[in-house]
Amino acid sequence: xxxxxxLKALVAAQxxxxxxxxxxxxxxxxxxxxxxxxxxxxxxxxxxPSPAAVAVATPVALVGFAALTVYCLRQPMxxxxxxxxxxxxxxxxxxAYLATLVVGTTAFPGAVWWWVPGALVCxxxxxxxxxxxxxxxAEPRA
Amino acid sequence: MSHPRARxxxxxxxxxxxxxxxxxxxxxxxxxxxxxDTVEVSDSALSKxxxxxxxxxYVKVRKTFVGRRPRTFLGLTPHGRxxxxxxxxxxxxxxxxxxxxPPEPTADRPxxx
Numbered sequence: 001x002x003x004x005x006x007l008k009a010l011v012a013a014q015x016x017x018x019x020x021x022x023x024x025x026x027x028x029x030x031x032x033x034x035x036x037x038x039x040x041x042x043x044x045x046x047x048x049p050s051p052a053a054v055a056v057a058t059p060v061a062l063v064g065f066a067a068l069t070v071y072c073l074r075q076p077m078x079x080x081x082x083x084x085x086x087x088x089x090x091x092x093x094x095x096a097y098l099a100t101l102v103v104g105t106t107a108f109p110g111a112v113w114w115w116v117p118g119a120l121v122c123x124x125x126x127x128x129x130x131x132x133x134x135x136x137x138a139e140p141r142a
Numbered sequence: 143m144s145h146p147r148a149r150x151x152x153x154x155x156x157x158x159x160x161x162x163x164x165x166x167x168x169x170x171x172x173x174x175x176x177x178x179d180t181v182e183v184s185d186s187a188l189s190k191x192x193x194x195x196x197x198x199x200y201v202k203v204r205k206t207f208v209g210r211r212p213r214t215f216l217g218l219t220p221h222g223r224x225x226x227x228x229x230x231x232x233x234x235x236x237x238x239x240x241x242x243x244p245p246e247p248t249a250d251r252p253x254x255x
Contacts, residue, residue, distance in 0.1 A: 006234075012164070013164035020166075023176070076173045077170075077171065078172075083170060
């Protein structure tokens with residue numbers, strides 16, 4: 001193989017990997033959506049602590065999460081390290097969500113100073129996963 | 143020093159298989175149709191090349207259903223990823239001119255006698 005052939009093969013490989021990598025951006029949208037739904041759910045449940053608010057907000061959030069799951073299942077590829085990123089994001093989200101809800105509903109119902117930062121902390125793992133995915137999919141590589 | 147050409151992987155070297163490996167290297171896994179459209183080959187050509195790569199232990203196949211629709215997902219095995227990285231490294235060395243012995247200068251060489 002000559003130098004020119006090697007260069008041509010490398011350029012072709014780079015073109016393909018970049019196209020595939022860019023297609024992985026769907027996960028950034030998924031994670032951002034997950035984070036946004038989380039913020040809304042935690043704020044509604046925390047700041048308006050009534051059975052009616054919970055009864056309305058929870059099913060609406062569940063429909064949102066279900067729509068995101070369908071969106072995820074319809075994607076033709078998963079980006080590199082997707083499983084690890086997703087598991088880390090979901091584990092962080094679950095821990096923050098449980099801590100915010102259990103402590104908040106017990107000790108600080110309706111307290112803005114608890115629920116607003118709490119909602120943002122809950123959304124932090126999926127938002128971080130979204131940013132990580134955007135950074136990874138934008139990264140030019142040979 | 144041996145020429146980096148010797149480090150090229152014969153299984154990956156074929157253009158379509160190289161494209162398949164490059165596409166899968168950028169993902170955890172990709173479905174058959176997406177891979178076909180990315181590499182721009184027919185279903186049968188892709189199947190044939192995938193069989194070769196699967197036989198070499200470079201590609202793993204996962205069949206599943208999404209709703210009622212069957213889907214085939216493909217991904218590189220750790221062995222396949224290593225092989226692809228080695229192959230690309232060899233290509234980079236060739237492109238950089240590594241392993242090429244420069245010709246000896248002849249013009250100023252002292253002549254015997």
